[in-house]
Amino acid sequence: MLIFLTDNILKTTPEYSEFRLIVCLENLLIAYFEGKHILIAESRTISNYQKIAKLSERAKASLDKIKKFVRKGGLDIKNEFPFYIQIVYARKSKITINKTIINIPIWYFEDSNAIQETIILGEHINDARFFYQLAYAYLTTKKKLKTAQIKIRAKPIHGGGSSTNDVLHTKCKDNTLCLCIVDTDCKAPNTKFGNTAKSLGLSQNKQQEWQNISKQSDNSITIEKNSALAKAFAINVHEIENLIPTCLIESSLPKNSPDNIFDKIDILKKWEQNDANEWRKFIDMKNGLRCYDIQTFKYWKKFIQTSSKNECNECEKKTDCNIIFWEGLGNKVLAQVIEYMDKKTPHKIAEFFDFNDNSLVKLSYELLTWCCASERIRY
Numbered sequence: 595m596l597i598f599l600t601d602n603i604l605k606t607t608p609e610y611s612e613f614r615l616i617v618c619l620e621n622l623l624i625a626y627f628e629g630k631h632i633l634i635a636e637s638r639t640i641s642n643y644q645k646i647a648k649l650s651e652r653a654k655a656s657l658d659k660i661k662k663f664v665r666k667g668g669l670d671i672k673n674e675f676p677f678y679i680q681i682v683y684a685r686k687s688k689i690t691i692n693k694t695i696i697n698i699p700i701w702y703f704e705d706s707n708a709i710q711e712t713i714i715l716g717e718h719i720n721d722a723r724f725f726y727q728l729a730y731a732y733l734t735t736k737k738k739l740k741t742a743q744i745k746i747r748a749k750p751i752h753g754g755g756s757s758t759n760d761v762l763h764t765k766c767k768d769n770t771l772c773l774c775i776v777d778t779d780c781k782a783p784n785t786k787f788g789n790t791a792k793s794l795g796l797s798q799n800k801q802q803e804w805q806n807i808s809k810q811s812d813n814s815i816t817i818e819k820n821s822a823l824a825k826a827f828a829i830n831v832h833e834i835e836n837l838i839p840t841c842l843i844e845s846s847l848p849k850n851s852p853d854n855i856f857d858k859i860d861i862l863k864k865w866e867q868n869d870a871n872e873w874r875k876f877i878d879m880k881n882g883l884r885c886y887d888i889q890t891f892k893y894w895k896k897f898i899q900t901s902s903k904n905e906c907n908e909c910e911k912k913t914d915c916n917i918i919f920w921e922g923l924g925n926k927v928l929a930q931v932i933e934y935m936d937k938k939t940p941h942k943i944a945e946f947f948d949f950n951d952n953s954l955v956k957l958s959y960e961l962l963t964w965c966c967a968s969e970r971i972r973y
Contacts, residue, residue, distance in 0.1 A: 595712060595771055595964060596671065596678040597622065599635035601642065603681050603700040610684040610701055616648050618703045622681070623653035625709035626660065629970030630747055633660055634668050655971055663742075674739055675963045679823075689817035691804060696823065708769040708822075711747045712964045715765065715774040717758050717790060720928045721834050722750030725775055725957075727935045728837075729965045731944040732958035739966070747967030759793040766806060766822040773964040774805075774826045775957070777833040782876050782893040787828065794826035802827045802960075827960055830953040835879035835927050837954065840866065842946040843927060846934035854921075861920055873897050875953070882922030886912040 599622070604615045626633040633656065635643075640661045644654065660668075672678055679696045686699040702708055716722030730746045733739060753761040753774070762774045776796070779788025787797055795803045806821035817823065831837055840862045847855060866874060876893075877883055886909040887894045898919055909915040935943050949955055 596632045596634070596675055596966060598672065598678060598680045599633060599639060599643075600680060600682055601636065601639040602683045604646075605683045605685070607684050613648075614704060615684060615700060616646060618700045619643065619646075620649060620653050621703045621706055621709045622700075623649070623656040626656045626968055627652045627971045629745060629967050630709060630711045632671070632744065632966055632968045634664060634671065635660060636669070637661060637664055640664065652971075655973055659968075659971055668742065671739075671742060671744075674736065675966070676959060677963060688808065688819050689821075689823060691815040691817070692813065698823065702769065705769060708771075710770050711749050711967070713765055713770055713772040714748045714750045714961070714965065715753055715758065715762055715772055716750065716834075717753055717755050717776055719750065719752040720932050721775070722752055723932050724834060724837075724928065724935070725961055726750050726965070727932070727940075727943060728947075728958055729961035730940040731947060732949065732955075732962055733966075734941045734944045735949055736962070739962075743969055745967045745969055746962075746965045748965040756790055756793075758790055762794070762805065762824060762826065766824050769820075769822045771964065772822060772824040773960065774824065775961075776826065776828055778828050778831065780832055780876060781878075781887065782891040783872060785891070791828045794828075796826055796828045801830065825960075825964075827957070829957055831875040832878065833880075835923075836875050836877070837957075838879075838927070838931050839946045839948070840874075842931060842934075842943075843923065845946070846931045848930070855923065858921055858923055869897065877920070878922060879927060880922050880925055881912075882918060883920040884912055884915040885909045885917035885919075886915040888919075 604612065604619065606612050606615065622633060625631050640657055643649070644657050677694045677696055679698055681700050682697045684699050684701045686697065689702070690697045714722045714725050716725060726746065726748055729748070733744065733746055758774065758776060762772065765772045774794065776791050776794065777788065778791055780786070784798060803826050804815055804817065805824040805826060806818045807815055808818040809816040829837060840859060844859050883894065883898070888898055889909055909917070947954060949958065
């Protein structure tokens with residue numbers, strides 16, 4: 595995350611002595627030293643902090659590097675993200691979010707948990723690993739950030755599907771910054787979100803939500819005291835496999851894959867050539883498209899009329915439906931894609947994605963904002 599240090603954060607309060615505040619500043623500077631986040635500040639602010647004798651050598655090395663970065667126009671990096679953290683003095687009792695600025699009191703960083711790398715929480719571990727790779731791929735398309743030698747740093751973890759909400763709130767108690775990303779489980783456009791997304795307070799009208807809000811108005815949000823900065827975000831597709839381009843899926847298939855898997859890929863390609871691609875975000879990539887889907891959702895009935903001449907009869911359950919329009923790719927798609935992405939450069943992975951797609955850019959931009967970091971200092 596991008597963190598901006600203001601010039602009054604060492605102002606003491608009845609509760610926070612100078613020593614405690616310096617510990618907080620030290621923690622922030624060590625996070626920068628270790629390449630976990632990005633820190634910037636005005637040059638005069640950095641100069642004032644450089645005079646503090648109690649700071650460690652690593653903290654002072656961080657201040658030196660930040661100063662050099664700022665002198666080269668580093669403050670302009672704030673314009674590259676939709677929001678950033680601003681550290682304010684300890685008298686402030688809660689986190690407040692005002693459009694593009696997240697104001698966090700410096701006392702938040704007294705515990706070293708708060709300065710660890712951002713957590714990417716997915717429903718499953720491969721989900722989180724995919725999001726991490728996507729952030730790195732998207733970074734390669736941002737020329738100004740590449741010039742500034744920005745990195746991606748995050749810790750992917752999983753929530754276990756339906757228990758994701760519980761895991762998120764457990765992480766909030768640790769005060770570690772956390773971005774939780776879940777599937778909508780929508781079977782067609784504009785349908786209701788699934789239970790996991792709903793448990794996080796997400797819906798068609800609210801696809802992202804800051805957690806532990808104590809007060810909200812049109813212009814600002816206040817987070818409960820002693821709660822982590824965390825957000826839940828729903829990807830605007832049925833599930834994560836829908837984000838993966840067909841060409842990337844095909845490239846990731848093992849050479850010994852059965853012929854029928856390539857036949858299924860070919861059907862997807864033909865549909866993508868002949869129809870608007872909104873359907874690609876909602877088709878069940880793992881289990882396919884059956885008569886049950888046609889009967890349940892008008893969207894698929896209209897779609898299949900332009901894609902197949904097969905008759906569709908009544909079905910009560912999808913699992914009992916034997917009329918199959920497209921069989922699906924099975925449960926191994928994501929794991930195979932992750933294995934492939936791990937072996938390729940972020941530049942190569944970026945070539946597969948259409949970063950002109952608004953939904954994909956929105957997700958990628960969110961990931962980049964939460965996971966951006968500096969290079970680790972080595973001396």
